[in-house]
Amino acid sequence: MSKRQNIALKPIEEVLTFWDILTHDERHFIQNAYSVLHFKKNEVIQSEGDTPTHLMILASGKVKVYKAGFSSRPQIVRLLKPGEHFGYRAIIANELNSTTAIAFEATTIYTISADNFLSILRHNNAFCYRFLEELAFDLAESDARTVNLTQKHIRGRLAGALLFLVQNYGLEEDGATISIYLAREDLANLSNMTTSNAIRTLASFANEEIITVDGRKIKIIDAEKLRKISKLG
Amino acid sequence: MSKRQNIALKPIEEVLTFWDILTHDERHFIQNAYSVLHFKKNEVIQSEGDTPTHLMILASGKVKVYKAGFSSRPQIVRLLKPGEHFGYRAIIANELNSTTAIAFEATTIYTISADNFLSILRHNNAFCYRFLEELAFDLAESDARTVNLTQKHIRGRLAGALLFLVQNYGLEEDGATISIYLAREDLANLSNMTTSNAIRTLASFANEEIITVDGRKIKIIDAEKLRKISKLG
């Protein structure tokens, strides 16, 4: 992990989506027990195979979570935005980290130690249930991704990835530009294809006037068509 | 769902792996609130897209859980054995069923209604935590499957599937025969390939004396080699 700094930072009670379900005592406890970590662009936050030590909550920035593949092609399994948690699955399952997390951009993270996290899980049922819901949701997503990536053709996979980005990060004020700028390589690692093919297919989409591309900025022109391509492989 | 019958049946307190963490009252409650369902070979137990109604616990038999693919090729995501639960993810996430479950063979299932299940989840922290653990474990499995299926070549995928079957259902008394007899098509749906390719690849493995095949009975001869193939794609 990384050194600390001190930049303007949203207070923990505004970042944690589960703040409302904590008891008075727990809030107090956490306010004294959390840490803040800062990561620069492309810094590794946690590594696949490491012992998990903390629940992490993204305060600002963007994080990609991936599994190292065999063929030197990592598979991105989650993209995180502020307010979202990670690093806790392995704590609960009592396993080593199954994924690596990297900061896409300068990122600030609140951390709560595994012991403290487990202690609250064990004592606050609503808290436990909240994480149960989250994992239940993520599991369906993961299974759906398996089918998406194994059964669709390249165009369908890339279209699906673009729609996922829209859903996940939303659009800019123009109502069209996807609010995250990914390298072609990341786009490829999200949709299980080579970088060349991500580039090529993106160019096709632009040619067909489904999107426009300006460097890493992608504007959605015809979302309906994109959805169709995503569905029909 | 299906009609009831009355065959010799393990009592619920012996089937439920979470019996020990229920309170006296909850045990009492469940003993009056469960139902038993019987399914014949190939009967559908629940369908993708349906509203989830019950937590299901497999008392006897074998069940496959899969997602319907696009290309008419379903993807098997879990294979269940007695004692294992299913059908509860969608209840927790408050979604429709994301998978279909089918009985592989004559199967008996204990069911507990969604309301009752949720009520215990909400009141018994240890119970909630047990399911949290289960989902945490399943999520890593699902992510790992994504990478397995997208990045390995056919031989690696099939080798992985065979090892999975061994791990999941174990071996017969001879210490070599896998304790589940799957159709080639199911083997294919487990490892993301066409049936022809499952047949062909299985034949190659037999040729290379890594396994022997007798109808649907598969004997593992060289587990080490199988592991190697699974790893190196």
Next chain:
DNA sequence: GTAAATTTGTGTTTTATAACATAGTTCTTA
């Protein structure tokens, strides 16, 4: 116990996508 249906097996052709090669372009950083 025979017909029909399903499953298994094998050969051939086609195709989607990876791999490779190379060049232009844009970002870093010294």
Next chain:
DNA sequence: TAAGAACTATGTTATAAAACACAAATTTAC
């Protein structure tokens, strides 16, 4: 602001696996 590194782009070739076609074997149903 120049030099190098990283990223984007595009053409060509190679190949893994699907698609198709059909035959043999086995299971199921009547």
